[in-house]
Amino acid sequence: MSDALLKATVSRKWQEAQDIYAFEFVSADGSALPAFSAGAHIDVHLPGGLIRQYSLCNDPASTQRYHIAVLRDGNGRGGSRAIHDEVEQGDVLKISAPRNHFPLAHGAPHHLLIAGGIGITPVLCMAERLYHAGEAFDLHYCTRSRERTAFVSRIAASPFSERTTFHFDDEAPAQHFDIAATLANAPSGSHLYVCGPRGFMDAVLAEARRQQWDEDRLHYEFFGAAVQKSAADAAFKVRIASSGATIDVPAGCTVIEALASNGVEVLTSCEQGVCGTCLTRVIEGQPDHRDAYLTEEEKAAGDQFLPCCSRSLTPLLVLDL
Numbered sequence: 001m002s003d004a005l006l007k008a009t010v011s012r013k014w015q016e017a018q019d020i021y022a023f024e025f026v027s028a029d030g031s032a033l034p035a036f037s038a039g040a041h042i043d044v045h046l047p048g049g050l051i052r053q054y055s056l057c058n059d060p061a062s063t064q065r066y067h068i069a070v071l072r073d074g075n076g077r078g079g080s081r082a083i084h085d086e087v088e089q090g091d092v093l094k095i096s097a098p099r100n101h102f103p104l105a106h107g108a109p110h111h112l113l114i115a116g117g118i119g120i121t122p123v124l125c126m127a128e129r130l131y132h133a134g135e136a137f138d139l140h141y142c143t144r145s146r147e148r149t150a151f152v153s154r155i156a157a158s159p160f161s162e163r164t165t166f167h168f169d170d171e172a173p174a175q176h177f178d179i180a181a182t183l184a185n186a187p188s189g190s191h192l193y194v195c196g197p198r199g200f201m202d203a204v205l206a207e208a209r210r211q212q213w214d215e216d217r218l219h220y221e222f223f224g225a226a227v228q229k230s231a232a233d234a235a236f237k238v239r240i241a242s243s244g245a246t247i248d249v250p251a252g253c254t255v256i257e258a259l260a261s262n263g264v265e266v267l268t269s270c271e272q273g274v275c276g277t278c279l280t281r282v283i284e285g286q287p288d289h290r291d292a293y294l295t296e297e298e299k300a301a302g303d304q305f306l307p308c309c310s311r312s313l314t315p316l317l318v319l320d321l
């Protein structure tokens with residue numbers, strides 16, 4: 001992405017729940033921050049050179065501060081450990097301007113917001129926005145336990161607390177989240193927004209599709225998704241349209257890695273098919289999409305792909321590079 005980076009000061013760091021820290025950023029020079037809409041995220045450049053995407057979870061009406069919340073993932077690729085352990089109040093970090101791949105469909109008859117764990121961050125921002133816009137919505141928030149639930153007091157103090165239902169895995173079965181019933185009981189024409197761990201999102205979306213919700217009423221954002229690898233991954237070739245160079249992509253090597261080792265740099269950020277930074281046009285051949293960024297329609301069109309994680313179904317892909 002060519003977005004100019006901003007310098008932001010960590011004005012607050014606080015513990016929101018077990019293994020979850022929240023951070024407040026303000027502009028390092030005191031100016032206003034770029035406006036954002038509910039569902040937006042920023043890239044945060046972390047100590048050690050990592051770049052990670054975090055959803056903004058404060059009220060989008062604010063241009064003085066950005067809030068993010070991060071779950072520590074001891075088995076992750078190091079981003080959450082770096083921000084938990086190495087970023088302190090007063091530090092200055094580089095961040096990107098907000099981008100939104102998970103926008104609200106304003107004007108829908110009803111909005112059904114479903115969050116699993118740390119997936120609450122964009123969803124909470126959406127609830128704030130919908131409340132202030134006077135639009136109808138319900139929020140279901142599923143977590144493992146109360147101790148692991150971020151923003152409990154903020155939600156309790158919010159004007160939409162009565163529209164929020166908590167579901168704790170370790171409490172009475174009667175309050176467990178019933179995906180099928182929640183979807184079946186949503187008002188007709190509702191739009192669904194879901195964010196959370198991969199398995200949770202897959203279950204919610206599969207049930208929505210089983211209940212024949214239209215694809216254009218399903219909104220979701222995968223963060224922290226593992227890049228899908230398969231033992232059946234085969235080698236293929238990519239050709240650079242501008243130079244005509246043909247490059248081998250062995251099994252077990254990403255297109256980005258193969259390009260880099262041949263001196264062709266494509267900008268990346270998440271390296272797991274969620275941010276869209278590496279989006280590349282495909283001129284010929286059929287991509288094997290492995291990302292969580294493109295819509296089903298965009299994947300079917302086959303004219304672009306995300307080389308940090310996606311592969312090829314044909315022996316050759318010609319790339320517009």
Ligand code: FES
Nearest residue numbers: 269271276278308
């Ligand atoms: Fe994020 Fe490829 S680098 S989608």
